[in-house]
Amino acid sequence: MRRGIRHVGRAIARQPGIFSLALTASSLFAVMTVASAYVIGGITERVVLPSFEDGDTSGAALTLAVVAIVAVAILRIIGIVGRRLLAGIMQYRLQADLRRQVTRQYLRLPLSWHQRHPTGQLLSNANSDVEAAWFFVAPLPFGIGAVVIILITGGAMVATDPLLALIGLVVFPLVFAINAFYSQVMGPRQQRAQQLRAEVSEIAHESFDAALVVKTLGREDSETQRFGARAEELRDGLVSVGRVRGLFDPMIESLPNLGTLAVLLVGAHRVVDGAIDVGELVSIAYLFTLLALPIRAIGWVLAELPRALAGYDRVTPVLEATGETPYGPDPAAAGDGGAGLGLQAVGYSFEGTDRPTVHDVTFDVPAGRTVAVVGPTGSGKSTLAGLLVRLVDPADGAVLLDGLDLRRLREGEVSDQAAFVAQQAFLFDDTVRGNITLGAPYSDDEVWTALRVAAADDFISALPDGLDTRVGERGASLSGGQRQRLALARAIVRRPRLLVLDDATSAVDPSVEARILDALRASEAPATVVVVAYRQATIALADEVVWFEQGRAVARGSHERLLAEVPGYVALVRAYSQAEGVPA
Structure with missing residues (x-):
């Protein structure tokens, strides 16, 4: 987890401007998401319930309700578009910058270094490993912006009814406990999958590069079997990764829903006892349903971190490789024609x-x-x-x-x-x-x-x-x-x-x-x-x-x-x- 947090900080430090804009858009979405809960709660209290009690409502009240809902929705849309667009730009910039660093390093390192590393591995470092290293960036602004939703929602729930807030917010320790276990299990599997990707790429490159030799000697079946065996290993490795994610994702998805059920059960008794009114219960319940999305957003970031660390760990040795060709201070001798x-x-x-x-x-x-x-x-x-x-x-x-x-x-x-x-x-x-x-x-x-x-x-x-x-x-x-x-x-x-x-x-x-x-x-x-x-x-x-x-x-x-x-x-x-x- 500490390494993952450092890697997140590394991404933010490399693109601080675009990340700030993406986070602003995400925060706008967060604020409008919470505002929508209050709009719905207010409309329930001032428009819906009076219409049941009186059997009638005014056009002004309905118009005001529609305007409030549409205004909040438009601002949420602006936040969503800005968040997704800017997060995508940030991710692709980071990938492009890292890919350029890797390829510049390839060109800088001496021929002896290249002779020690298979071409397929170098291709994988510059392609799939670079992409994996920053894949978590796409949901990152949303995940951090989700903290804004959680803080605002948590504060609003505590202000409305501390007991219901305490029942609901017990979800978050469970989320991080599950993720700690998930990271321990997923890390080695992601590392193995990235290594197998490189090996599959290496075999494919060798076979394509030696196509003339393979065809001349009639070794197509042998090469197909060699590639197929490693591809099956990669398949099994990715299936193993998918199984872990398949267990982890539903658990994260279900926690907010279980929390919402607990809030509604306890909240119904609180309404009967007169501790809160119906509008407050609706607002709290809706606020808690809103927590499902930010929890999922945080889960998306956490789910991608093991793969990102695996990719970055494979790229780092290239960036830290030494042995570059040293140069001296002298110019070559001037002259035309042959050199001695x-x-x-x-x-x-x-x-x-x-x-x-x-x-x-x-x-x-x-x-x-x-x-x-x-x-x-x-x-x-x-x-x-x-x-x-x-x-x-x-x-x-x-x-x-x-x-x-x-x-x-x-x-x-x-x-x-x-x-x-x-x-x-x-x-x-x-x-x-x-x-x-x-x-x-x-x-x-x-x-x-x-x-x-x-x-x-x-x-x-x-x-x-x-x-x-x-x-x-x-x-x-x-x-x-x-x-x-x-x-x-x-x-x-x-x-x-x-x-x-x-x-x-x-x-x-x-x-x-x-x-x-x-x-x-x-x-x-x-x-x-x-x-x-x-x-x-x-x-x-x-x-x-x-x-x-x-x-x-x-x-x-x-x-x-x-x-x-x-x-x-x-x-x-x-x-x-x-x-x-x-x-x-």
Whole structure:
């Protein structure tokens, strides 16, 4: 309960203005609700009973009664509309703000943090957990405004007849006693349900993301069963939550009705004894029936708090996560053309592994040169590529750009100087232009220039709408080679001084690949290029080759030299050449 109250205070503190307006509207509804009891009691005493006694009533009395009822009703309507509208705005603002905080945190945290957390869980944190965290806000102004009804009603009942008030108000301790029990039972169930939501989302994301693999290997039934088993667990968890709520809600609903019956039974005897008159009994009974709604409103808030705390508890570790990429004070070296690259005893290990992925790597790449990094699968080439553009920081040694340690550069300097094209080309469900510029203010001329260097201008020109053609989610309407060329154009348009290609042209025809590398060299200010490659045609176009083996750079030289001196290099090149049907 204490944690729940703190969470309510957190919501109010984040949106104090809109909450004040919603609470004002709720208080107006509360006051008019109580006023309606007095209007009905007064009409009963001054209009209804005299009409039975005299057999007649005046038009003025009826008109006044109608005006009073309509006026109170209109003000209640204004309170209801204002309360609901403003409470909704408050809830959605809180959800939007928290979702932005979570996504900003995702972008701020380093790649190593993302590698430790499943994508489905991150999606659940940013979606269902955020929504659950503030779901109680919709009834919150009504619940707090209900306190106004309770205070006014309780005061009015005490002023009218203290004995009846005492009988009626015994309901409230029962409400909070029931809720204390409810919170203890519901909390773990809500936490489990939120966790299962994340796991269902995670499995669905994996299955959709790997749709090609699943279909190719005929594993649809297996994936369906895996998803179905977890979905059934989620169903059972939600049923368990529903059972508890199904027990709790009727108890809260019934308490005001039981109180009303007690008031009427005792009140009837009080009328007979002459302690109160009929009008006062009607007012008290009606006042007590009005307490049913605020008690339900308080119950709605209390019922949602366990789920809200479960959602917020799952989001909080994301907001409190540390390990963000530190930046230094230095600007990158000014200049056009390629940047000098140096590695000094660089080492890196993934968390949970004993053997370093990259170990004691030292070499340099002169500005404007093209170096091919070649090695067997699992030798650490992709990890090295990530280190060159600071996707991760080395555990040992340093990566230097124009003699400056990447960790000393200011935020944004590395991405301004270096570009990276990964093995898997990711395209957004956007236009060709949008996928290349990513919202940056590049002109169409600059985009077409990048497309020509990436050998993508011909097929883009043939698309129905050219640069305005939408490529579908993950570039579904394009071939693998076309996707790779668009990803390469995305990097080239930024005119990087260092371009790192992690097997980024593997799906491109060798002749097109040669055209791309020639265009990169022929530009006015050629970038320094580091390419992770396997093809002999690609390697032969490089100025120098670095042979990677078991996380270390064990040989370096020209393609011909390594063919003559490194048996592992010869075996790898021959294997790929034979696979492609090219003479070794």
